[in-house]
Amino acid sequence: MLTVCQCRARAGASLVSFHAYASSDPARTLKLIHELGAQTGLVFSPTAPLDTLQTLLDQVDLVLLMGVEPGFGGQIFIESTLARLAQVRTLLDACGRHLRLEVDGGVKIDNICHIADAGADTFVVGSAIFDTLDYQKTIDAFYAALKLREAA
8 A cells, every 4th residue: 555655756856755754654655755766854843852863864865854843834934943953953964964854834924034044945935925915925035045145
């Protein structure tokens, strides 16, 4: 029987991520996704332990930390995620491979630079864009904030 992750890979997804605790055997799930030609990502909610990451690091291409509890958009970013990002960034940098570190939830123009400073290099932004009248202007503001950060 195919897992949801395998179905997404077979449908053409180039990267499939899943919550680490959503699989009874995440190592096997990661292997199956790779065998289908897709990159893999592990997702951790704000309170999920990160201990499985260490043992699976050689099998992932991306780590996604949730900045809010999964469930609905528009939530406030959980500040303790910054420390978790720094912890995971240190772990990723030490492994010797370039792995992306993504944040999903609560990303706004006023905190994206703090999130990037903590180690994230990939961002999921939903309501911070879609709750505005001018999507492009908002997206440009995100890029401008990150560009100013890089220039500093």
